[in-house]
Amino acid sequence: MNTADTRGSSEHGHEAAGEDAFREAITIGDGVDGTDATRRAEADGDRHDGPRNTPDQGEMELAERHALRRVQGLSTELTDITEVEYRALRLERVVLIGVWTSGNQTDADNSLTELAALSETAGALVLEGLTQRRSKPDPATYVGKGKAAELRDIVEATGADTVICDGELTPGQLRQLEDVVKVKVVDRTALILDIFAQHASSSEGKAQVELAQLSYLLPRLRGWGDSLSRQAGGSGGGAGGGVGTRGPGETKIETDRRRINDKMAKLRRQLAHMRTARDVKRDVRRTREVPSVAIAGYTNAGKSSLLNRLTGAGVLVENALFATLDPTVRQARTPDGRGFTLSDTVGFVRHLPHQLVEAFRSTLEEVADSDLILHVIDGSHPDPESQIRAVHEVFADIEAGDVPELIVVNKVDAADPDVLKVLRTRYPTMVEVSARTGEGVPELVAALAEALPELAHEVNALVPYTRGDLIAKVHQEGRIISEEHTGDGTAIHAFVPELLAAKLNEYAPSRA
Ligand SMILES: Nc1nc2c(ncn2[C@@H]2O[C@H](COP(=O)(O)OP(=O)(O)OP(=O)(O)O)[C@@H](O)[C@H]2O)c(=O)[nH]1
Ligand SMILES: [Mg+2]
Secondary structure (H helix, E strand, O other): HHHHHHHHHOOOOOHHHHHHHHHHHHHHOOOOOOHHHHHHHHHHHHOOOOOOOOOHHHHHHHHHHHHHOOOOOOOOOOOOOOOHHHHHHHEEEEEEEEEEEOOOOHHHHHHHHHHHHHHHHOEEEEEEEEEEEEEOOEEEEOOOHHHHHHHHHHHHHOOOOOOOOOOOHHHHHHHHHHHHEEEEEEEEEHHHHHHHHHHHOOOHHHHHHHHHHHHHHHHHHHHHHHHHHHHHHOOOOOOOHHHHHHHHOOOHHHHHHHHHHHHHHHHHHHHHHHHHHHHHHHHHHHHHHOOEEEEEEEOOOOHHHHHHHHHHOOOOOOOOOOOOOOEEEEEEEEOOOOEEEEOOOOOOOOOOOHHHHHHHHHHHHHHOOOOOEEEEOOOOOOOOHHHHHHHHHHHHHHHOOOOEEEEEEEEEHOOOOOHHHHHHHHOOEEEEOOOOOOOHHHHHHHHHHHHHOOOOOOEEEEOOOOHHHHHHHHHOOOOOEEEEEEEEEEEEEEEEHHHHHHHHOOOOOOOO
């Protein structure tokens, strides 16, 4: 990184300040490069929550995921993207580049740090990162001409095989920047899609990701084709490029486009089907009037850790972005005995690709449909408020803006006290916890119980011993005020959901 830093600071003095932040960025993941499955798994051992001798669901998933880590030595090939499977974007040795148009240097650094974490999560080795301050990204090459040339030198010097841009680029920008740097150029959207593709495990998750990838790919078909043509025909572009330019011709692009459209239609049908099944399940929960609590928040905030801490669910926890894609729903209970469901969801990120929001809409609806959102915040992040804003944007997008929200600042064991102080003034009712140490968890449980709607129906009944099933249900779903075993049956006074109330009322002592 030395060469580039000197260059960076001579041209743009402010970049030197970002050096430290960035050096931190490239050691995310304990400096393990993410390409050696064994080393990675070992290194993860001590970062991993939960007992190591009893592998639970999450640990098994983690082992499986690491076993699938990319191996080094497969270079990113500039083959026709329409012919390789899209998700095989083999990111490897990468250089990051960001353009910042607003905010200060710290914001720019945080953003590049996040891009580094995303890259490593995708299995790439981050070699270098640079940012450029511009009023807006260059319409031709995203970064300006000078910066692009600098980028090319860095790519050459480091032997990088991919450049990742911190934004969404137009097909034209990707192509023209590729032309300058002579290696593959990928944008943040493609990177996030790639992580989702690696992490999706349920059939619904896989279908959702594939749909998002295809809708990202569709408008870019020609772009990639052109780029490859130019690759073969030398720089300069245009029609005069010789054999290579005729590579993926018009007909091929048309065929690909049709194939992709067909595939997307099929995926949409499948998803609609899966969605019906999910709606049915949710309706069952609704009619039982069991309140639902959704754990939502920025990726890596500790949502799964918190669910595990609250319910012992054994959900996969990983220091990687988007570890969780499939929603997990668990039964839980307030200290006074009211049942509720607690669900873990996919994390959010700044500029979550809209293709993903679209594709994951049905999953995200769980959040919009819940009675309460536990909005988990990573208190150890230097700028949690920017993450809160990003999450609120997604809430608005999925129409979850009206759902009551309980702000939970997690990782207080690792948080900067000053950051916490600022948060406290902004969100006076927030709860501070550490899923790792358990600190604050009892307070969180109390706040949760407080925020949950009270069961609406109060019943007094004398239930005969032959209807033990009803009493069991009251224990499961209701809140018991008193219970007494009499000669005629169980006398019970409780708050219960509507359906159960109707059944219990058959045994209400007559008022006559
Ligand atoms: N220091 C500290 N680390 C924590 C705490 N809670 C979670 N972590 C770590 O934060 C990382 C992310 O935790 P997860 O529970 O996977 O986070 P998540 O929000 O579910 O992340 P995604 O599913 O990827 O969106 C893991 O490395 C956890 O060990 C905490 O209270 N303190
Ligand atoms: Mg998770």
